[in-house]
Amino acid sequence: MKTxxxxxxxxxxLNFAVIAQRDITWExxxxxxxxxxRNRSNIANDRGFHTLSIPVKHNGKSKGRNTYDxxxxxxxxxxxxxxxxxxxxxxxxxxxxxxxxxxxxxxxNREHNNLLDFNLKTIEVICDCLQIDTPTEKTSIYHKxxxxxxxxxxxxxxxxxxxxxxxxxxxxxxGDRNGFIENLSILDLLFNEGTNALTYLQSxxxxxxxx
Numbered sequence: 181m182k183t184x185x186x187x188x189x190x191x192x193x194l195n196f197a198v199i200a201q202r203d204i205t206w207e208x209x210x211x212x213x214x215x216x217x218r219n220r221s222n223i224a225n226d227r228g229f230h231t232l233s234i235p236v237k238h239n240g241k242s243k244g245r246n247t248y249d250x251x252x253x254x255x256x257x258x259x260x261x262x263x264x265x266x267x268x269x270x271x272x273x274x275x276x277x278x279x280x281x282x283x284x285x286x287x288x289n290r291e292h293n294n295l296l297d298f299n300l301k302t303i304e305v306i307c308d309c310l311q312i313d314t315p316t317e318k319t320s321i322y323h324k325x326x327x328x329x330x331x332x333x334x335x336x337x338x339x340x341x342x343x344x345x346x347x348x349x350x351x352x353x354x355g356d357r358n359g360f361i362e363n364l365s366i367l368d369l370l371f372n373e374g375t376n377a378l379t380y381l382q383s384x385x386x387x388x389x390x391x
Contacts, residue, residue, distance in 0.1 A: 182330045183389070184319070186248075186337035187299040188217035189234055190365045194345060195336050196306070197384040204315035207334050208296060209322035212236075212246040216337045219251075219295060221365040225270040228358040232263050232365075236295055251295040264288040267367065274353050276374030280309050284367070306366050310378045331389050343388055350380065 183202035185195060195217070198204070212218065219234040235254040238246065253259075264285060271277045283305055292298040307314040326332045335341050347362040349355075350373055361368075369377045 182317075183333050184326060184330060185333050186216075186218065187296060187303055188221075188337055189219055189232070189299050190221040190302050190306070190367050191217060192222065192336075192365055193347070193363050193369050193381065194343060194384065195333075196310075196366045196369075197381045198333050198336070198386060198389070199303075199307070199315065200310070200312060200378060200381040201384075201386055202331070202333075202389075204317070205330075206300070206315060206318045207322070208249055209319045210248060212248045212251045212295075213338075215339050217339055218248065218299065218337060220339060221367070222363075223267070223270055223365050223368055224352055224354060224358065224361045225266065226354050226357065228354070229361055230266070230270070232266060233259075234263075234295065234298075235259055249294075249296050252293055253295050253298065255291055255293070260288040260291075271353060271367070271371040274371040277371045279374060280370055283309055306370070309370055310381075312378065333389055345384060345388065348380070348383065 181203065182205045183198060184205050184207050185198060186207050188195065191199075219236055221232045223230050223232060235257045237252045237254045267284070287298075287302060287305060292301075304314045336343070345363070349360040350369070352358075352360060352368065352372055366377075369380060373380055
């Protein structure tokens, strides 16, 4: 059974739990929507919850809505340098930061123009770190409703969507200060849990998808 997900920027733990446990098809059709993990990723720093946002270019209202695959990154802002420095500050003392640093840093060492392509690259790098196959199947057209034998997990791209899932606490860098913050970017789990990250993802219940 195919499960449909939207690609996003260093997707959160729940999205990657689906990737680790299901046969994924990427929804790359349809319109770009704001307030989503398409261009944002949540991490934890010394102050607690923190959001990294990729600046994007938007069409004027007269030109209609952007399709996801046409959205361009606005590189007039030094967002790559800012994001990487923020990640270094937040996670350089985590147990596995140095272990994965080279793989992650390569994504910030050259300019990227297309948001969808960049997001797919972040997923490829993380799947490599987790030592799982990167899903490659993509949609060609957008279907509002899927077939009865297909699972729709596309709603997980919304930054406003709350899903009732239990997350086993793991040690976070600033957990003694801020407490455990659940369902952050996969980077938080990877830098803190390292080789245990895949087991953690596989242990998360996805019963909500079959309800």
